[in-house]
Amino acid sequence: MSVTDLGMPAFPAAAARSTRDTRLRANLRHATHTIRDKRARAVGELGDWAQLRAAGRAVKDRTLRHLDHYLERLEEAVTAAGGQVHWAADAAEANRIVTRLVRATGEREVVKVKSMATQEIGLNEALAEAGISAYETDLAELIVQLGKDRPSHILVPAIHRNRAEIRDIFRSEMGDWGRPAPDGLSDRPAELAEAARLHLREKFLRAKVGISGANFMVAETGTLVVVESEGNGRMCLTLPETLISVVGIEKVVPTWQDLEVFLQLLPRSSTAERMNPYTSMWTGTTDGDGPQTFHLVLLDNGRTDTLADTVGRQALRCIRCSACLNVCPVYERAGGHAYGSAYPGPIGAILTPQLRGTASELDASLPYASSLCGACYEVCPVAIDIPEVLVHLRERVVEGGKVTRGGVKTVIRPAKGHAAERAAMRAAGFAFGRPGLLRAGQRLAARTRKLHPRRLPGPGRAWTDTRDLPPVPAESFRDWWQRTRGGEQGGGRQESGQ
Amino acid sequence: MRVALFVTCINDTLHPRTGRAVVTLLERLGVEVGFPAEQSCCGQPQFNTGYRHASEPLALRYARVFRDYEYVVVPSGSCAAMVRDNYPRLGEKAAAEGRGSALTEAAAEAVPKTYELTEFLVDVLKVTDVGAYYPHAVTYHPTCHGLRMLGLGDRPRTLLSHVKGLELRELAGAEECCGFGGTFAVKNPAVSAAMGADKTRHIQETGAAAVCTVDNSCLMHIGGVLSRQGSPVRPVHLAEILASTEGNVL
Ligand code: SF4
Numbered sequence: 001m002s003v004t005d006l007g008m009p010a011f012p013a014a015a016a017r018s019t020r021d022t023r024l025r026a027n028l029r030h031a032t033h034t035i036r037d038k039r040a041r042a043v044g045e046l047g048d049w050a051q052l053r054a055a056g057r058a059v060k061d062r063t064l065r066h067l068d069h070y071l072e073r074l075e076e077a078v079t080a081a082g083g084q085v086h087w088a089a090d091a092a093e094a095n096r097i098v099t100r101l102v103r104a105t106g107e108r109e110v111v112k113v114k115s116m117a118t119q120e121i122g123l124n125e126a127l128a129e130a131g132i133s134a135y136e137t138d139l140a141e142l143i144v145q146l147g148k149d150r151p152s153h154i155l156v157p158a159i160h161r162n163r164a165e166i167r168d169i170f171r172s173e174m175g176d177w178g179r180p181a182p183d184g185l186s187d188r189p190a191e192l193a194e195a196a197r198l199h200l201r202e203k204f205l206r207a208k209v210g211i212s213g214a215n216f217m218v219a220e221t222g223t224l225v226v227v228e229s230e231g232n233g234r235m236c237l238t239l240p241e242t243l244i245s246v247v248g249i250e251k252v253v254p255t256w257q258d259l260e261v262f263l264q265l266l267p268r269s270s271t272a273e274r275m276n277p278y279t280s281m282w283t284g285t286t287d288g289d290g291p292q293t294f295h296l297v298l299l300d301n302g303r304t305d306t307l308a309d310t311v312g313r314q315a316l317r318c319i320r321c322s323a324c325l326n327v328c329p330v331y332e333r334a335g336g337h338a339y340g341s342a343y344p345g346p347i348g349a350i351l352t353p354q355l356r357g358t359a360s361e362l363d364a365s366l367p368y369a370s371s372l373c374g375a376c377y378e379v380c381p382v383a384i385d386i387p388e389v390l391v392h393l394r395e396r397v398v399e400g401g402k403v404t405r406g407g408v409k410t411v412i413r414p415a416k417g418h419a420a421e422r423a424a425m426r427a428a429g430f431a432f433g434r435p436g437l438l439r440a441g442q443r444l445a446a447r448t449r450k451l452h453p454r455r456l457p458g459p460g461r462a463w464t465d466t467r468d469l470p471p472v473p474a475e476s477f478r479d480w481w482q483r484t485r486g487g488e489q490g491g492g493r494q495e496s497g498q
Numbered sequence: 499m500r501v502a503l504f505v506t507c508i509n510d511t512l513h514p515r516t517g518r519a520v521v522t523l524l525e526r527l528g529v530e531v532g533f534p535a536e537q538s539c540c541g542q543p544q545f546n547t548g549y550r551h552a553s554e555p556l557a558l559r560y561a562r563v564f565r566d567y568e569y570v571v572v573p574s575g576s577c578a579a580m581v582r583d584n585y586p587r588l589g590e591k592a593a594a595e596g597r598g599s600a601l602t603e604a605a606a607e608a609v610p611k612t613y614e615l616t617e618f619l620v621d622v623l624k625v626t627d628v629g630a631y632y633p634h635a636v637t638y639h640p641t642c643h644g645l646r647m648l649g650l651g652d653r654p655r656t657l658l659s660h661v662k663g664l665e666l667r668e669l670a671g672a673e674e675c676c677g678f679g680g681t682f683a684v685k686n687p688a689v690s691a692a693m694g695a696d697k698t699r700h701i702q703e704t705g706a707a708a709v710c711t712v713d714n715s716c717l718m719h720i721g722g723v724l725s726r727q728g729s730p731v732r733p734v735h736l737a738e739i740l741a742s743t744e745g746n747v748l
Contacts, residue, residue: 016688025692310594329675333692369686371679371693372546374646388587394548425544429552432507432538433559442511462687467694467722470512477510477517481533 010365015334024160028332031159036326038272039379046268056265057383059258060317064307070219070252071298077222081284083294088246090301091121097297098123098211098244099130105242105293107132107208113226113233114138115213116320117246117299119151119342120355123211134211135177135203137232139196146173152336152344154322155270160335163187174199200232210240210291214247215319216262217296220255223283224296227266227276234280243282243291248299250316262319265381269321302355308404311392315351317382324376324386330369339366346376350389357405357412358397364415367393398422420459435478442476449474502532502567504560504612506577506714507539513714519741519748520573520615523630526741527623531571536563542580547681550588554601557585561604570611571618573737575644575712578614583647585609614644615737616653616712626656631744633663636734637706639697639720641713642675654712654736661739667704671696678719694723701731708732710739 018024043049063070075085088094102110110127112118112134124134124145136145143158144151147169151157158166167187174181179199185191212233214224224245226233237243253259267273285294307313325331325345336344340362341352349366358364367390376386396403398421400414414422431437445452449472455464463469475483501524505517524531540560541553560581564570572578586609589602619625638658644650658666677683677693684690697720701709707730711717714735721733742748 012686012688015686019688019692329677329693330686330689333689367548368682369689371642371675371677371682371690373642373675373679375642375673375675378646391546391548391550394546395550396548398548399551421547422549425547425549425552428539429544429555432541432556435536435538438507438510438538445511459684462684463722465687466691466726467683467719468725469722470718472512473514475514477505477514478533478535480514480518481521482535485533 010361011334011338011340011369012365014338014340015330015369018335018338019333021335023162024335025333027160027162028335031156032326032332035156035272036323036379039269039323039326042268042272042274045274046264052261052264053381053383055261056319056381057317059253059261060382061314063252063254063258064250064313064316067249067252067304067307070254071249073219073254074217074222074252075298077220078284078294078296079222081222082286083222083284083296086295086297088297088299088301091299094121094246094297094299094301095123095126098246099127099132101242101244101295102127102132102209103130105209109133109135109203109207110209110211110244111135111137111203111207111236111240112141113210113212113236114141114157114228115211115246116154116342117213117248118211120248121246121299121301123246135200135207137200137203137236138228139193139230139232142196142200143169146170146177150337151342153325154320154343154345154347155325156322160337163189163192166192170195178202204232204235204239207236207240209242209244210236212237212243212245214245214251215266216259217247217252218254218256218259219252221283223256223281225259226278226280227263228278228280229271229273229276231278234278237280237282238290240291242293242295244295244297246297246299248301249303250318266319266321269319269323269379269381302357304407305404306351306354308409309354312350312354312389314384315347315354315389317384318347318351319382320347321381323379323381327375327379328370329373329375330371334369339369346370346386347384350384350386350393353393353396357403358393358415361417364397367391367397439476439478443479445472446474446476499529499569500532500567501529501569501571501618502534502564504537504540504564504570504572504577505533506572506574508715508718509573512718513735515748516573516714516735516737519735519737520571523628523737523741524571526743527619527625527628529623532567534563534567540577540580542577542584543680545580545584545588550591553584554588554592557581557588557601557608558604560585561607564611565607568611569613569618569622570608571613571615573615573712573735574714575614575641575648575650576715578612578617579643579647581608581612614648614650614712616650616657617648619657619740620653627660628657628740630661630740630742631663632661632739632742632747634707635665635667635705636708636710636739637667637669637701637704638672638736639669639676639701639709639711639716640672641711641716644712645673650712657736657740658710661742662744664739667706669704669709670700672700676716676720678716680715683719690719691723694719698723698727698729698731702729706731708734708739710734710736712736
């Protein structure tokens with residue numbers, strides 16, 4: 001769990017706040033709709049997308065079934081190629097390992113490739129505590145870092161900012177971190193990019209340590225892969241003397257042939273490109289070329305616990321393309337920060353409560369941060385049935401049940417605060433189990449319809465604050481049927497006529 | 499052909515006109531309709547909120563109540579999807595928990611005979627022109643469960659396109675969720691309302707007199723927002739349009 005996540009309000013409250021931020025909603029709407037339309041076109045170009053998607057899903061599932069085997073092969077291959085492998089059970093251990101490795105170089109600053117894994121564990125904050133400055137070099141991550149902000153999207157971390165805001169951040173903050181923004185900087189994209197380029201170039205040329213994540217790790221050769229659009233990643237991966245890569249254990253794929261599937265699925269789903277502008281691959285170390293020391297930190301942090309859950313484990317297929325965020329109507333209104341973790345949107349709503357558990361109020365509210373519309377499942381390039389997992393996790397929240405935490409099987413109790421709901425569900429179940437009772441209730445409601453309030457108190461207010469209630473009709477369907485069609489037994493024509 | 503109407507609990511209680519329209523429509527097409535009074539709820543609200551165990555007796559009841567029928571027609575995309583997609587899941591999960599095969603058998607009985615209304619019309623009766631007359635401009639919102647879980651495709655629009663007098667207006671962002679989502683509407687009211695506001699804005703921009711869906715639950719939310727806004731656009735279930743005739747416009 002990242003330190004920045006502590007103290008977050010539960011999703012509904014955070015989302016209610018962001019829906020009132022009209023600029024945020026406009027920024028998000030514009031950005032997500034643009035990219036979702038482009039994605040649809042890029043995917044539509046491939047006649048065999050459905051087969052590719054099935055293949056991606058199958059490769060991931062097969063790998064996850066034998067994860068221990070492939071991770072051991074990966075470790076052997078990385079070691080044989082001159083790298084060192086470290087195993088981190090949780091965020092704290094990963095942060096300790098990376099801090100120790102950076103300290104051993106004697107350096108006080110590092111350059112970073114955009115990485116979800118290091119966001120997840122709060123590495124920048126941990127390094128800062130150890131007196132080490134970590135510089136983000138991805139343009140959007142730089143904007144977030146300079147703005148003392150948090151990322152709100154997997155692919156476009158500064159999606160919640162518009163150009164004018166970015167110019168203001170560059171103008172006021174760049175100087176404190178290195179080369180200041182040029183005088184008279186405008187909000188033209190080319191000028192903003194140039195300012196970032198000059199600012200970052202200084203850091204690339206000075207840094208002795210680079211920190212990255214990876215999109216994939218190929219077990220057979222120990223090769224790591226980063227795909228990106230800007231080229232900053234390639235600078236970080238090749239210029240420093242020491243490279244430390246922090247990667248979730250689920251990112252391994254068995255062979256280069258498997259990789260081929262994902263190098264097609266990922267770019268079209270995420271940036272709507274046919275191919276990523278930069279695909280960097282590194283295997284251990286090579287004399288006289290690139291980093292001379294290479295460390296791979298393999299991060300678990302709740303992943304093997306997630307793997308133990310037969311329904312929820314499909315979340316580990318995720319390749320972080322962000323397509324699900326861009327089509328999600330809830331993400332579009334709530335914004336990424338409301339999800340309280342590095343993983344926002346539909347994937348965050350199922351991944352975070354599995355990686356962290358459902359003990360906190362926020363994590364218990366995430367499985368409900370969806371209308372179950374299914375748009376996320378439709379676009380997911382590895383066919384993760386997100387609605388299925390959401391409902392599965394809702395059951396865990398309201399009923400408790402068997403889970404694996406820290407490798408140990410345990411039974412958790414229902415989350416607090418669902419007593420009234422559970423009672424209502426029981427009462428409904430009782431009535432639905434006795435159609436006579438249901439009818440009596442309907443008749444009572446019909447008889448008292450003139451007295452029904454237009455605005456409800458208590459939880460019903462959540463409905464009537466913005467919506468009218470449908471009026472209760474004078475006669476239910478079953479009463480109409482009985483009156484016009486049949487006897488007391490309610491069989492109607494079915495009994496008399498057939 | 500023994501056809502039962504599963505009217506669904508929401509329609510039964512709050513939208514009886516829809517059930518009556520289905521009966522009128524099917525009888526006009528020569529189908530004999532039965533209504534077993536022992537039916538109740540499909541269990542969708544319980545299941546989708548996380549109370550899987552509370553939905554189990556309702557699935558068993560559904561299979562039992564409709565046992566003698568060849569077809570069950572459901573004027574609700576989401577309830578039909580509950581039966582078709584989630585009853586088998588109930589069976590699988592119960593079996594995995596070592597609780598026998600009753601639910602699996604119930605699903606095996608219920609799933610193949612359950613048809614959402616437009617599926618029944620187009621796939622079973624093989625009609626696309628049901629002889630309806632509805633002299634209004636209408637826009638159609640494809641609800642998420644009908645669209646993605648059932649895969650209704652263009653069946654509803656095809657049926658609408660044959661209705662005399664009806665002018666179908668294109669809805670911008672049609673495939674976006676309206677924001678109802680069952681208990682989502684009260685668990686995340688701010689987001690739900692924001693989605694509802696965008697949906698109704700698009701609906702009003704069509705200039706249509708009515709908005710139509712195959713699901714009264716979504717329509718209840720959309721209609722609730724429209725009503726609060728004082729909009730004249732009428733929410734109407736597809737069945738009511740299809741049941742309308744020159745002599746009797748519903
Ligand atoms: S869940 Fe699927 S769509 Fe969402 S980020 Fe992961 S791979 Fe992409």
